Amino acid sequence: MGEGRRENSRARAASVHAPAVRRLRDYRRSAPRYMLAGSIVLALLAVTPAPAQAQFDVTVHGDVSLTATETSFLNGYHDSYNNTITYSASGLWVIYVCSLDADLGQSDDGFYTKPLSDLEWKRSSQSSWNAMTTSDALVRGGPAGASSFDMDYRFLLSWSQDSAGAYGATIQYTITAL
Amino acid sequence: MRLLTLLAVLLAACLLSFPARAASTDTAAINITVNDTYYVALTAGADWTYTIVEADFLNGYAVSGSLVDVMDIAGNAAYEITAQMSAATWDAGVTLQIDVEAAGWTSLNDSTATVITGLASEVAGNQDDLDLEWRLNGITWANTDSSDDWTCTVTLTCQADT
Numbered sequence: 001m002g003e004g005r006r007e008n009s010r011a012r013a014a015s016v017h018a019p020a021v022r023r024l025r026d027y028r029r030s031a032p033r034y035m036l037a038g039s040i041v042l043a044l045l046a047v048t049p050a051p052a053q054a055q056f057d058v059t060v061h062g063d064v065s066l067t068a069t070e071t072s073f074l075n076g077y078h079d080s081y082n083n084t085i086t087y088s089a090s091g092l093w094v095i096y097v098c099s100l101d102a103d104l105g106q107s108d109d110g111f112y113t114k115p116l117s118d119l120e121w122k123r124s125s126q127s128s129w130n131a132m133t134t135s136d137a138l139v140r141g142g143p144a145g146a147s148s149f150d151m152d153y154r155f156l157l158s159w160s161q162d163s164a165g166a167y168g169a170t171i172q173y174t175i176t177a178l
Numbered sequence: 179m180r181l182l183t184l185l186a187v188l189l190a191a192c193l194l195s196f197p198a199r200a201a202s203t204d205t206a207a208i209n210i211t212v213n214d215t216y217y218v219a220l221t222a223g224a225d226w227t228y229t230i231v232e233a234d235f236l237n238g239y240a241v242s243g244s245l246v247d248v249m250d251i252a253g254n255a256a257y258e259i260t261a262q263m264s265a266a267t268w269d270a271g272v273t274l275q276i277d278v279e280a281a282g283w284t285s286l287n288d289s290t291a292t293v294i295t296g297l298a299s300e301v302a303g304n305q306d307d308l309d310l311e312w313r314l315n316g317i318t319w320a321n322t323d324s325s326d327d328w329t330c331t332v333t334l335t336c337q338a339d340t
Contacts, residue, residue: 055200056201056202057202058202058203060204060205060206063206063209064207065209065211066209066210066211067210068210068212083206155210163212165212166212167209167212168207168209169207170205170206170207171205171208172203172204173205173206174201176200
């Protein structure tokens with residue numbers, strides 16, 4: 001009688017713990033596979049040489065400081081030519097330019113704000129000017145390599161609008177992989 | 179299971195094959211200074227053509243006005259106008275004078291530049307219309323032909339009085 005009760009108890013225990021046992025059994029069976037997959041990934045990471053990090057660098061000429069003259073006003077503009085941008089790129093690249101300032105600043109008397117559009121740019125090899133904006137504008141692109149090119153800047157001037165003051169903007173060049 | 183393994187391998191391969199896009203930036207300041215009380219420019223008006231009338235003979239002179247644009251950047255910029263007349267073939271006794279902004283008549287001749295100073299009393303950043311008057315003296319019955327043409331060119335040079 002006592003023996004029969006023990007057997008019943010074992011059977012009940014066995015039926016209660018059966019799912020956990022199965023999970024443990026499954027885990028023991030599948031663990032080697034997960035470990036194998038993980039090992040393969042790690043091995044690939046270890047043996048595959050990491051590709052060289054793409055390198056893109058741009059260096060902008062120094063600050064440009066101009067002083068308007070009577071001739072500037074008679075012409076309606078004052079230019080700065082051949083400001084060199086140097087770059088190096090390990091792959092296809094593009095360079096953008098934009099202004100970090102929304103305008104060119106105020107006159108000394110504070111009554112006039114010179115608009116950003118009065119600053120224009122172009123590559124020195126080009127003929128048409130582009131108004132500077134706060135959005136990236138494509139300057140040029142090319143294949144991998146290191147070289148330089150020149151930029152021109154133009155301040156538009158007007159007798160009837162401009163007054164005495166110090167005007168300008170900080171412009172940013174960005175080189176990025178194409 | 180094999181599919182999971184394959185996906186893991188492919189993911190690792192993709193991560194290794196496509197490094198993050200690289201970029202670099204650099205900046206520069208582009209500045210321009212517009213100085214105070216320095217810039218003026220002058221634009222003369224159209225040629226002045228005048229026909230002497232009887233009243234001029236009675237007065238002894240002929241006067242005509244014209245406008246000259248003086249453009250200044252700074253308010254109240256002092257300016258200096260230099261006027262010089264080309265060699266003119268006047269009749270004897272006929273002379274030319276200039277008056278700017280009613281500052282007083284100044285004689286012009288063809289050998290010496292005449293300097294006229296003034297003040298462009300405009301607000302900053304505007305152009306100023308200067309009143310300019312010409313006076314031809316010596317219009318008399320005695321020294322004037324019944325019919326004649328007199329011509330001369332006056333060169334005006336304007337600069338800021340810095």
